Amino acid sequence: MINVLATDAGGTSTRAVILDQTGQCLGYGFAGGGNPVSSGPERAAASILAAAEAATDSAGRQPADVEQILIAMAGMSVSGATDWVTGLLAARGFPVTVTVASDLLAIFSSGTWQQNGYAVVAGTGSAGIRVRKGRVERTADGLGWLLGDVGSGYWIGHRVVNAAIASLDGRGENTALAPLLVAALGIEHSEVPGPDGRPASLRDVIEALYSLRPVELSRFAPLAFEATTDAVARAILDDAVLELARLFSAIRSPDLAGPLVLGGSILTAQPLIRDGVTHALSAQGFTPEVRRVPDGVVGAAVLALREAGVSVTAEVFERIGTTLARLR
Amino acid sequence: MINVLATDAGGTSTRAVILDQTGQCLGYGFAGGGNPVSSGPERAAASILAAAEAATDSAGRQPADVEQILIAMAGMSVSGATDWVTGLLAARGFPVTVTVASDLLAIFSSGTWQQNGYAVVAGTGSAGIRVRKGRVERTADGLGWLLGDVGSGYWIGHRVVNAAIASLDGRGENTALAPLLVAALGIEHSEVPGPDGRPASLRDVIEALYSLRPVELSRFAPLAFEATTDAVARAILDDAVLELARLFSAIRSPDLAGPLVLGGSILTAQPLIRDGVTHALSAQGFTPEVRRVPDGVVGAAVLALREAGVSVTAEVFERIGTTLARLR
Known part of the structure; x- marks a missing residue:
């Protein structure tokens, strides 16, 4: 044995x-x-x-x-x-x-x-592969927080943070993500303008976020899923779906049917993303058997x-x- | 004296x-x-x-x-x-x-x-101020490469790089930015797929870019200005104009007319951005006297x-x- x-x-x-x-x-x-x-x-x-x-x-x-x-x-x-x-x-x-x-x-x-099919993962990062005869035939993304990882936890978290900051800064649309971010950082929110005319809490937010490693911005992705009725949050999640569907397009081969294995918390635990991606694939005429791991x-x-x-x-x-x- | x-x-x-x-x-x-x-x-x-x-x-x-x-x-x-x-x-x-x-x-x-008006700067970073009685009354952005600096050289350069990579990776639209980036990095471009099914030059591009400090991605902003007939490059520059116009909206006060002083290479040396921003401001009903420094x-x-x-x-x-x- x-x-x-x-x-x-x-x-x-x-x-x-x-x-x-x-x-x-x-x-x-x-x-x-x-x-x-x-x-x-x-x-x-x-x-x-x-x-x-x-x-x-x-x-x-x-x-x-x-x-x-x-x-x-x-x-x-x-x-x-x-x-x-x-x-x-x-x-x-x-x-x-x-x-x-x-x-x-x-x-x-x-x-x-089986030894043929696809896997797409979106957790902190994101990547996809096409598998043929048990070997990786094609990879897409997996290129890290600065240069890729589209639709990942980092990707969503970075957009959440930037949208919240643009709102606090008076540059962007008002969004529910702003108070959610301030609260998530344990900062007391204040509408009182500071000496530079911006909310005093903005400086604390900026300092707190720059003290993190960039990849840790992924921890703010859940705020978008808390605020799906907010137009700004919803647009971020819709873009994530679009990017993950594009990632899949890069690995898809017309002669290989599936199955499609999904991994990572964003793709497996967030129905909005998972259903959005499978819907986008079916709109491309592709309806593989989907398995989550x-x-x-x-x-x-x-x-x-x-x-x-x-x-x-x-x-x-x-x-x-x-x-x-x-x-x- | x-x-x-x-x-x-x-x-x-x-x-x-x-x-x-x-x-x-x-x-x-x-x-x-x-x-x-x-x-x-x-x-x-x-x-x-x-x-x-x-x-x-x-x-x-x-x-x-x-x-x-x-x-x-x-x-x-x-x-x-x-x-x-x-x-x-x-x-x-x-x-x-x-x-x-x-x-x-x-x-x-x-x-x-004069002691009343506005300044907007877009070089490597970006920021704007409203000045009243010789003092800064309101600031917008200036929040650094990770969290702000919209429409800046970094902001444009980061988007140039990501669009080029998405194209090389088969996820994004084809764009003239891809060969321009490969050439700018001094990498020999090859269409021959590597072992993971992607162009062999993609790995070299990724390695070269991660060896830079993130803020150095600003050096790739000029590629967008070299490729203004490319739809992807043009969309990046149009977005930069939009973001800089929004930055201006955050500092503008209806009771303060101008002048508007522009600084930084992106705003002063790139007519496409400068004219785009002043056009966007005039569409907002704002036509200040503009000076470049x-x-x-x-x-x-x-x-x-x-x-x-x-x-x-x-x-x-x-x-x-x-x-x-x-x-x-």
Whole structure:
């Protein structure tokens, strides 16, 4: 019996599962951010190790019982060296051979055992892939907060913040986003103009926001979903739908039907965005079977089994899902 | 005879002029960036000192001959302490009392000796002020690259870059901005798709742009002005005009007519933007006398004289301009 360890290493959390070649999940572990770009290589490696050890411990297995390790992580990390994590894992008795896979492919494979289709993710960032014969054939976006990530949590949050500020500054339309932003920052709102003729709270808002890393503006995306009756908020969300539909157009191939796997909180937990995007796709004449997944850990398990030479059938895929659900 | 020293300390360069109470400019000096936020306090203070010493030297005067010093600089610096520069100036024999004034007020006062009106600046950043009785009564924007600076060089450059990338990524409309950006970065363009199905040059573009500080994206604003027949570029410039007109709406007061002083390379050197904004204002029923200024050094001189108790008449203002022009 072969045991494999599959790890889904994300920016804010890392999930690991140990499973056998039938798809039976034996142990599950969870830890903090495991992306070397956002957490730094040392913290990322420590998170991956912690999740891996938690998974083997909960399965009552030893690191030496693991034959194969696969780590799914964001694209930019996939192309680089993996010494930052393999050394630490080997020092604790895990095998030295580690395969790194695309986190987007893991999301796709969390939704289907099939090897053709699409995945689109919109969480803090956004990206899409077309998958053919189990490989990524086309990628769109995933280009980061400054240059891309259209329709993502950052993208929406940045627009929310700028619309609120334009309103406070007297340049933009009045919007319910302004008091919501002021309140979200814990700032006392005042209509009394400051010495420069603007609301005194504007300066506090600006200072508070510049003290964040830009990507943290994603935390203000939920304000748009709180204010969907506000015309300004609604326009931001409509634009997000439009951008995500365009992202999909970039990866779509007429000869590949689906399924379409959706991941990330913006696409999976916000019906307005999800339904908007599927509606826009159907207007393009495309009505794929749509599946939503919470993360890429099932897909990482699928990819780890394939890497070990296991053919992942519908039955094996089903078993991974049901046995993992019992462990989480 | 009173001699005053006026300094216009900007992000990329600093100008200083020494003049007497009649408005006769006696010496002029120029140095590097003098803004403590963008250059750091030490380099900024060194630039201001260098410009001041160049001005007094060229006038054949000593630092001790200066009775008053005024430094015009960006808003955020105005409110803070000035020890970072006054100590250095005093150590070289300049007077210890230094007045700091708003760089926007200096721009306004470079265009008129009158004490009521408006100034709007769009260079790397953007901002506007309403001036009444010689004081800033209302400010709009000037909130930095991430949260404001609408219609500025950064604002346009960021949109140019994102439109070019969306086009290369297959998500956005085809645009002439894409090959212009690739060429501007010195990257060899290739239509051959890379392993992820996107043009191989896209990765190089992304890497090159993330190696810049975000605010440096302003250097790509000129690409839009090179491609005004391109629909995507034209839409960016039309939006910039709209945003600058909105910025003006935020500072306008019905009881204050003008003049309107324009500063910054985007507003003064780009007819498409300048004419677009004045056209938009006239559509709002507002047709102020418009004056363009290259920088704030004349205005800094005006403010320095007023600080010394001199009444700056049309005649004094005219003399500052003509005698400074001979020195520059």
